[in-house]
Amino acid sequence: MAAFKHLNLLSRVALASTLVCNVASSGQMSHSFDSSQSKTASTFSLEREVRSDMNFLADDELHGRGSATRDEHIAALFAAAQLQSLGLEPGGDNGSFLQKTALPNPLPARVQQRLSKSEDTPRKETWNAIAILRGTSSPEEVVLLTAHLDHLGIGPAVNGDSNYNGADDDASGTTAVLALAHILATGPRPRRTIVFALFGSEEIGGFGNHAFLQHPPVPLNSIVANLEFEMIGRPDSAVPAGTLWLTGFDRSNLGPELMKHGAHLVNDPHPKELFFQRSDNYALARQGIIAHTVSSFGLHKDYHQPSDELRTIDFSHMINAIASMVTPIRWLTDSKWKPEWNAGRNPKNETPTPRTRPTPPLTQ
Numbered sequence: 001m002a003a004f005k006h007l008n009l010l011s012r013v014a015l016a017s018t019l020v021c022n023v024a025s026s027g028q029m030s031h032s033f034d035s036s037q038s039k040t041a042s043t044f045s046l047e048r049e050v051r052s053d054m055n056f057l058a059d060d061e062l063h064g065r066g067s068a069t070r071d072e073h074i075a076a077l078f079a080a081a082q083l084q085s086l087g088l089e090p091g092g093d094n095g096s097f098l099q100k101t102a103l104p105n106p107l108p109a110r111v112q113q114r115l116s117k118s119e120d121t122p123r124k125e126t127w128n129a130i131a132i133l134r135g136t137s138s139p140e141e142v143v144l145l146t147a148h149l150d151h152l153g154i155g156p157a158v159n160g161d162s163n164y165n166g167a168d169d170d171a172s173g174t175t176a177v178l179a180l181a182h183i184l185a186t187g188p189r190p191r192r193t194i195v196f197a198l199f200g201s202e203e204i205g206g207f208g209n210h211a212f213l214q215h216p217p218v219p220l221n222s223i224v225a226n227l228e229f230e231m232i233g234r235p236d237s238a239v240p241a242g243t244l245w246l247t248g249f250d251r252s253n254l255g256p257e258l259m260k261h262g263a264h265l266v267n268d269p270h271p272k273e274l275f276f277q278r279s280d281n282y283a284l285a286r287q288g289i290i291a292h293t294v295s296s297f298g299l300h301k302d303y304h305q306p307s308d309e310l311r312t313i314d315f316s317h318m319i320n321a322i323a324s325m326v327t328p329i330r331w332l333t334d335s336k337w338k339p340e341w342n343a344g345r346n347p348k349n350e351t352p353t354p355r356t357r358p359t360p361p362l363t364q
Contacts, residue, residue, distance in 0.1 A: 047319050049182065050175055054233075057171035058310050064164040065171075066153020067201040068103055068123035075149045075174070076127035079198045082178055083131035086185040091130030091195060091217035099128040101211035103201070111204050119154035126150075126200035128208045130217055133185055135193040135333070142193045142218050143333050144226040144289075145180055146209075147173030148202035148280055152304060161306035168297070168308050172233035174198055176322045183326055190333035192224065199280050209280040213287065225254055225332065225339050226291035228281040232321045233313040236298035238269040244321055245269060247293040248276035251347070254290050254339035263328035270299060277352070285347040290339040296321065 056062070056078060063071045080097035084090070092099040102125050106112065115123070129149070135141065151166025165171075181196045195218060199208030213220065232244065239245055242264055246255045249267040259265055268275055275293065276282065284291035296317070302308040 046179060046183075046323060047315070049179055050319050050322065051315060053175040053178055054167065054171055054310060054313065054315075057174060058165045058167035060163050060165065062165075063119075064153040064155075064166055065149060065151045066119065066121065066123075067150040067204040068126040068207070069121050069153055071153065072150045072200050073127050076129045076198065076200060079129035079149065079174065079178060080131075083129060083181060083196060086131070086181060088131035088133055088181070088185055088196070091132045091197070092128065093215075097129055097131055099130055099211060099215065099217075100125055101128075101207065101214075103207055108205070114204060117156050118152065121153075123204075126207050126211070128200055128212055129198040130212070131181065131196045132217060133181075133190065133194040133196070135191050136189050137191050138336075139193045140222055141338075142195055142223045143190075143329070144195045144197060144223050144284070144291075145177050145229070145329070146197045146199060146226060146280055147177045147229045148199045148208065149174055150200050150203050150208075151308075152203055155306075158306050164304070164306050165309050167310050167313055168231045168233035168300075169303065170202070170230050172231060172313065172318055173229035175318075176229040176232055176325075179322050180326065180329065184330070184333070187330070190330070191335070192333045193218065193222075194333055195223075202280055206280055206283055209283045213283060220287055220289065223284070223289045226281055226284050226289055227325075227329070228279050228291065228293040230279050230293050230295050231297035232295060233318050234296065234298060234300060235314060235317045236269065236296045238298060239266050239296070242320070244294050244296050244324070247279070247281070247295065248285070248345075248347075249292070250342065251276070251345040252290050252292070252339050252341050254292060257337065257339065258328040258332065261328045261331040262324070264324050265294070268295075270297075273299070277347075282347065286352075288341075288346065288348040290341065294325065 057075055065071050065075045076098055084097050090097045148170050152164035154162050155164050177196055184194060197212055201207035243266050244264060245268045246265045247268045249255045255265050279293045281291040281293045302312055
C-alpha cells in the first residue's frame with residue numbers, strides 16, 4: 001500500500017506538471033496589480049496554473065512538505081519536472097534539475113529541539129530544484145528568483161489537525177517562481193541569464209540555500225540581484241491595497257528602481273520582525289549579493305499553524321501579485337543597470353543578530 005501511494009504521488013507530479021505547462025504555454029499575464037481590465041485568456045491561464053500548483057503543493061497528501069523529508073523531495077521533483085519541461089538548462093547535480101545535499105549528522109541541537117515535537121522521520125538530506133534560462137547579450141550577468149519548497153510537516157495537533165500544509169508559507173512563493181519561470185521562458189529571451197531556484201529546508205535553518213551557495217550553478221559574483229518570494233498568498237492590511245512589500249527596502253536601490261518600472265512595492269511595514277534577516281535572501285545578502293524578499297505577510301494567525309491551508313488563500317490577490325512583478329523583472333533582466341547597497345547597509349559587514357537566520361554547517 002505504501003509503495004502504491006508513493007507511485008500515485010509521483011504520477012500526480014508528472015500529470016500536474018504536464019497540465020500546468022500546457023496552461024502556461026497558452027498565454028501570458030501582464031496586467032497591473034490593481035488593474036480593472038476584464039480577464040483575458042492569458043489571465044485565466046495564469047489563474048489555472050496558480051491554482052493547480054497550489055492545490056498540489058498544499059495538499060494534505062504532501063503532509064506539509066516537512067524539511068528534509070520524503071514529502072519535500074516530492075515537492076522538489078514536482079518543481080524540477082516543470083522546469084525541465086520548459087526547455088530550461090539544468091542547474092542541479094550531474095546535469096539534472098535537482099541539487100541534493102546531506103544534512104549534518106547529528107543535526108545541530110537547536111534544530112533537534114525544534115523538531116522534537118514534529119513527526120519522527122529521517123531527515124538526512126535536502127533538495128533544491130534549480131533551472132537556468134540563459135541570457136542573450138549578457139549571459140554572464142544573472143538575476144536569481146527564489147522561494148523555499150518546505151514547511152513544517154506533521155506536528156502537534158491543533159483542533160485535531162496535525163498537518164501543517166504551509167499554503168501561504170511558502171507554497172505561494174514556490175508557485176510564484178514556477179509561474180514566473182513559465183512566463184519568462186515562453187516570452188522573448190532575456191538579455192541577462194535568469195536562475196530559478198527553489199530551496200529545501202529553509203524552515204530548519206536554510207540548509208538548501210547554503211548548499212546552493214556552496215555549489216552554485218553560476219558564479220556568485222555574477223548574480224546582479226536576488227528576489228525571494230515568501231508568503232504572497234494573502235494581502236497585508238498594513239500597506240495600501242494592491243501592493244507588495246520588500247524586505248530591507250532602504251538597504252539598496254533595487255526596490256525604488258523596480259517601482260519606476262511598474263513594481264507595486266513598498267517598504268516592509270513590520271521592521272521589528274526583522275524579516276529581511278529571516279528568509280533565504282539573507283544568506284545571499286551576507287555574501288554581498290543584492291538580495292531581498294517580496295511578500296505580503298500581514299502577521300496573520302495562521303503562520304506556522306495547521307490552519308495555513310488553501311481555504312485561507314486570496315487567489316485574486318496572489319494571481320495579481322505575481323502578474324504585477326512580470327514587467328519589472330523583465331526590465332531588470334533586459335537592463336544594463338545594476339543595483340547597489342546603500343551606504344552602510346551592506347549585510348556583508350554586519351554582525352548577525354539573535355533572530356537572524358543562522359548559517360548551518362554543511363557536509364560535503
